[in-house]
Amino acid sequence: MSVRSAPSVWRDPVALLAAPAVLYLLVVYAFPLFWLLMKSFTGPAGPTVQPYVAFMADPFNWRVIGNTLRVAAWVTLVCFLIGYPAAFALARAGAFVQIVMLVSIILPLSIGAVVKAFAWQIVLRRDGVVSQLLLGLGIWDEPQRLLFTETGLVLGAANIFLPFMILPIYSVVKLIDPRLSEAGATLGATPLYRFAHVTLPLTLPGVVSGIAFVFSMSVSMFVIPSLLIGDRFQTLSTLTGRSFLLMRNEQLGSTTAVILLVLAVSIVVGSTWLARRMGGSTT
């Protein structure tokens, strides 16, 4: 591969346009990452896997890993359930409505996660909107605590990450020829069959990238859980942050960071692979 691709750069000098990006990523991303990786495998007496063994031997840490993955999975699911239909609505809307919708999806991105987390604190408190609504509908008999619960965290995080689910799916839906579904209908396919065999496979690339975005952001979020659920619910990233910032234990911090990275990458890569197998090529 390398033998064949190396000269092609020279045959096609356009590839050189990637040089600044490659250089930038090498310096600010790849090298620090490599350093982090090395740090986690370096003990006082040379190379070691002891930090990993010690980490895995503690049942509490398995709970932390569980917390991290569970919350990320819920956030991704909620984003998908809300984002998938929303992407269709966006793609099929008239020009004016589409602009309004796009602005309302993109504009909140300019507000920091901290501000949004504080806003959620107001929404989720006992006399907040959600509580009032559930009480008014008779679902709750008395106000209950939503703040600093996993439900509250998932709701808040899903809100913050939703645009990253909608936009990739939207960009794919936009390109689907609506006549394909109509053609299926002419051939006698039921709406459900058309969705499962025509629309869904065609949107799969968008779904996969949306899931990859949202999952990898929610598995590594740090500010949102520290504000919406607090110190009593540790995730791999809050543990990493604390190891570096408070405990000054760089080895523990780099170990948890590497575990988080490996988990996130394998789940994203794995689900992409699965989606490709299920729905054909996604690229």
Add this chain to the structure above:
Amino acid sequence: MTKPRITARTAAGFNRRALLAAAGAATAALAAPRILRAQGKELVIGGAASHKNFVETIIGPAVEKKFNCKIVFEGSRSLVNLEKMQKNKDKQYLSVVMMDDPVMIPAVAEGLLDPITTAKVPNMAALKPGTVHMDGMWVNYLQPWLGIAYNPKAMKTAPTSWADAYDPKYKGRVILPSLQNTEGLANLFMAAFLATGKPMPEAQKDIDAAFKKLVTIKPNLLTAYTQMPQAYNLLEQGEGFMISSAISQVAMERKVGGAPVDIAVPKEGIFAMPSGVALVKGGPQPELAAGYINEMIGPEVQAKLSTATYSLPTNKDTPVPPGAPTGVTIHGIDWKFVADNRADWVKRWDRDMSM
């Protein structure tokens, strides 16, 4: 004299320092050589960002006037100051550091501090007992105190005891600081005190009893915070009723600002959260540095400082400012013991206090 003489810098400022100094010197040398000679003495103080205000308005002007020098304050965090001293061990540029006591201990262990003596700092003789640590490696210039902050709109009667936070009627309404936060340690020691009934110096060593008591507060917990502004936000909105173990200065500033916040002095006593100041070993201008600390703990600056920060003065000749608690037990914290065991406690806190 209208020109501001104090310059503040950010945490990253020390990197720009050489550049700034060079540029400043060049400009000054070209434009006003006399000023350069007059203000040649410059003293760099490292402290927390929250110190900036009182260093620049109270301590700085007093020192500058007396010694005709220029005070440069770098406000970051205690741990950042420690790092600055570690990184510049061979050529320190900070002369004085103002840090939390727990951070002083590693600084002493790494030989980064010079002891303070009455020969260098005469006002040291007037300090209250318990405010000079490790044979003068650092002294306390203020004692902010820890009590219980509460929302007077939500709680008709003010808390009177540290045990109130455990009362079932406050289910889901109590905010605790995380054990990561320095102010969080008070709950641990008070839990041991409440559980064992031993005197505080003894009780605070019984961490096992402390945790056994502390876990019983869990049904009452709204949250354990790491970000203090959030805790006050929850308190002021009425979602939380009390912050058990709150720093006097922060609560009082909110109260004076008009927020529905007050701070109660529990009958078991309050904790002193001493703020430390130390001389940097090998720092520039050592005499001037000692002079800075001497002014800082002198009666004049102490009176202004304790009033402005709602804290207790450490100079025994300075009267306690109005509004500050008097006649109440002030518990000290054994910071060496804390430094040695904190990591284990945080580990246990994670496990025992998790949801």
